[in-house]
Amino acid sequence: MARIVALILGVVLTGVAGLWAADSGTVEEPSEQPILVHAVMCESIEEQTPKNETIIFSVSARDATCFTYFNPVPKNTLVYHNWYRQDRLSVKVKLRLRSPSWSTFSRHRIRASDKGPWRVEVTGEDGTIYAVLRFSITD
Amino acid sequence: MEALAQFLNTMRWQDLLDIALASYILFRFYALFRGTFVFRVVTGLVFLWLFGRMAVFLGLIVTSWAIQAITAVAAFIIIVVFRHEIRSVLQAKNIKSILWGFSPKTSKTPIEIISSSAFELTRNHIGALMVFPGEDNLEEIIQKGIPWEGKISSEMILSIFWHGNPVHDGAIIISGDRILEVGAVLPLSRRKDLPSYFGTRHRAAAGLAESSDALVLVVSEERESIMVAKGSDLIEIPNVESLVRLIREHSGETESSPSNEVPQRVRMVAAALVSVMLVAGIWFSFTRGRDTIIALEMPIEYMNRKPKMEIIEASANIVRLQLSGSVTLIKNVRPEQVQVRLDLSDGVVGKNVYTIANKDVSLPPGIDLIAVKPQTIELTLDVFTRKRLPVQIDWVGKLDNGLRLESARINPKAIEVEGSSLILRDMSTIYTQQVPLENLRETGTINIGIALGAAALKTAPGSQGRVAVEYVIRRR
Numbered sequence: 001m002a003r004i005v006a007l008i009l010g011v012v013l014t015g016v017a018g019l020w021a022a023d024s025g026t027v028e029e030p031s032e033q034p035i036l037v038h039a040v041m042c043e044s045i046e047e048q049t050p051k052n053e054t055i056i057f058s059v060s061a062r063d064a065t066c067f068t069y070f071n072p073v074p075k076n077t078l079v080y081h082n083w084y085r086q087d088r089l090s091v092k093v094k095l096r097l098r099s100p101s102w103s104t105f106s107r108h109r110i111r112a113s114d115k116g117p118w119r120v121e122v123t124g125e126d127g128t129i130y131a132v133l134r135f136s137i138t139d
Numbered sequence: 140m141e142a143l144a145q146f147l148n149t150m151r152w153q154d155l156l157d158i159a160l161a162s163y164i165l166f167r168f169y170a171l172f173r174g175t176f177v178f179r180v181v182t183g184l185v186f187l188w189l190f191g192r193m194a195v196f197l198g199l200i201v202t203s204w205a206i207q208a209i210t211a212v213a214a215f216i217i218i219v220v221f222r223h224e225i226r227s228v229l230q231a232k233n234i235k236s237i238l239w240g241f242s243p244k245t246s247k248t249p250i251e252i253i254s255s256s257a258f259e260l261t262r263n264h265i266g267a268l269m270v271f272p273g274e275d276n277l278e279e280i281i282q283k284g285i286p287w288e289g290k291i292s293s294e295m296i297l298s299i300f301w302h303g304n305p306v307h308d309g310a311i312i313i314s315g316d317r318i319l320e321v322g323a324v325l326p327l328s329r330r331k332d333l334p335s336y337f338g339t340r341h342r343a344a345a346g347l348a349e350s351s352d353a354l355v356l357v358v359s360e361e362r363e364s365i366m367v368a369k370g371s372d373l374i375e376i377p378n379v380e381s382l383v384r385l386i387r388e389h390s391g392e393t394e395s396s397p398s399n400e401v402p403q404r405v406r407m408v409a410a411a412l413v414s415v416m417l418v419a420g421i422w423f424s425f426t427r428g429r430d431t432i433i434a435l436e437m438p439i440e441y442m443n444r445k446p447k448m449e450i451i452e453a454s455a456n457i458v459r460l461q462l463s464g465s466v467t468l469i470k471n472v473r474p475e476q477v478q479v480r481l482d483l484s485d486g487v488v489g490k491n492v493y494t495i496a497n498k499d500v501s502l503p504p505g506i507d508l509i510a511v512k513p514q515t516i517e518l519t520l521d522v523f524t525r526k527r528l529p530v531q532i533d534w535v536g537k538l539d540n541g542l543r544l545e546s547a548r549i550n551p552k553a554i555e556v557e558g559s560s561l562i563l564r565d566m567s568t569i570y571t572q573q574v575p576l577e578n579l580r581e582t583g584t585i586n587i588g589i590a591l592g593a594a595a596l597k598t599a600p601g602s603q604g605r606v607a608v609e610y611v612i613r614r615r
Contacts, residue, residue, distance in 0.1 A: 119531065138534055139537040
């Protein structure tokens with residue numbers, strides 16, 4: 001089994017969340033769903049930010065990382081990083097989001113046999129697809 | 140007795156109906172054509188066929204070959220040669236008389252009256268010309284006379300040919316018990332060998348007889364004689380009996396007498412019995428002969444397929460049928476008479492298992508299905524559909540270690556693909572052809588085709604088969 005390391009990084013950005021609420025300027029009920037602000041494949045995470053965004057991972061690299069940042073997160077909830085090799089689900093990583101905003105990532109340990117097109121589907125608890133990140137593992 | 144009862148128990152109601160119908164057809168054939176040349180010729184052909192079978196059995200090569208050739212064209216010969224007889228049966232009689240009527244060929248034409256009247260005319264020195272048509276159409280040969288439609292009587296005949304009658308010089312046309320026309324003009328014979336004492340009447344009689352199958356009766360007023368012209372013959376008639384016999388022979392009619400009625404009925408009953416026995420004999424020899432088994436390989440025909448439903452895969456397209464029946468029936472089984480048809484009306488997308496039952500196999504009567512191999516057929520059915528799929532680039536090879544492929548934008552992002560719903564159901568991405576990374580050094584654009592892996596897939600009409608890729612490369 002691929003060694004998937006899921007780290008949850010809490011970033012409290014209440015000011016940003018309040019700003020978002022003010023900008024909406026509507027009388028509608030605030031959404032219960034977290035908003036995905038940034039999603040990217042990268043080589044590593046340094047100081048809570050993605051390092052070396054890329055869509056190609058060499059088998060000689062250690063691992064591939066999928067970074068997501070949600071803001072706001074109205075209430076504590078779960079999201080999933082579903083890693084697909086072509087159309088076959090390889091692994092489903094459950095990640096916790098904490099209010100008011102949260103960034104989180106999952107990591108896939110690359111093996112020589114993993115070469116080919118991949119994608120990560122970022123979904124909510126109810127199956128809502130927030131983003132699809134496509135990349136390849138090559139020589 | 141018990142064996143007979145057991146044997147009869149194996150018969151179906153269809154078999155009894157089969158024998159009854161075939162017997163009735165044979166009997167009706169006899170009733171309609173008896174006494175005609177058609178019946179005699181067909182009887183002869185039946186004997187010829189039997190003789191041919193014997194020749195085959197005995198191994199007479201040339202004889203059997205010749206007889207087979209003759210019987211092969213027999214139906215054609217009968218239709219061509221006896222078209223008049225067949226037409227007269229089918230046209231002159233209504234459906235009821237064809238299916239049920241017994242039209243005994245008793246004499247309708249008052250031949251005795253006509254014959255005695257002819258001799259009465261000679262005694263009175265009155266000339267006459269009477270035409271008894273055969274099967275040929277005379278409309279194009281004779282010059283039409285005056286329509287008469289009078290029932291034949293001796294007085295009428297005498298009065299028509301009386302010297303004071305304006306039409307006495309022409310011929311009368313007789314059909315059944317009616318004089319159809321009077322004053323008809325017949326074509327004159329051009330023969331040089333006719334006796335010099337023959338007048339215009341004789342030449343007219345000879346002329347019509349030569350050019351048709353009609354019989355023409357001439358009463359000579361000068362010579363007080365009666366002659367009959369038929370074909371190229373002109374026969375002098377000595378007495379009434381001879382004339383009656385000749386006319387009767389020509390019309391193919393039999394003498395009608397009460398004493399004749401009983402044998403007639405007996406003959407018909409006998410004919411009916413013979414028909415039943417003959418057909419039953421043929422039926423039993425065909426269907427209850429030595430039981431034989433054959434194996435036939437037949438393609439499966441798929442029926443009632445739902446619109447747009449396609450057969451993607453079949454576990455077998457040909458089945459092996461084991462059939463049994465009498466030697467005669469089995470030998471005559473032709474592949475086109477056997478059909479294996481599967482009803483796909485209840486088929487669904489995906490795998491369907493069908494068991495071939497008796498109802499799915501169509502066989503000639505008298506042939507039974509013993510086994511089918513394989514008995515179950517697995518069919519994968521599918522409908523063709525369209526799906527819009529996002530495009531993903533299939534990068535391959537190795538990018539220079541000093542470079543990083545940061546992002547790529549595809550245009551269009553998705554394309555519409557057409558194909559098997561079973562294949563498309565599990566597809567969520569369509570990939571490009573492989574893009575080698577070795578050649579990439581800096582940010583740029585490439586145009587690449589779509590890789591439609593499955594043969595059953597193609598890009599939908601209006602959808603592009605290629606995409607443009609704008610990629611961004613950064614140095615590490």
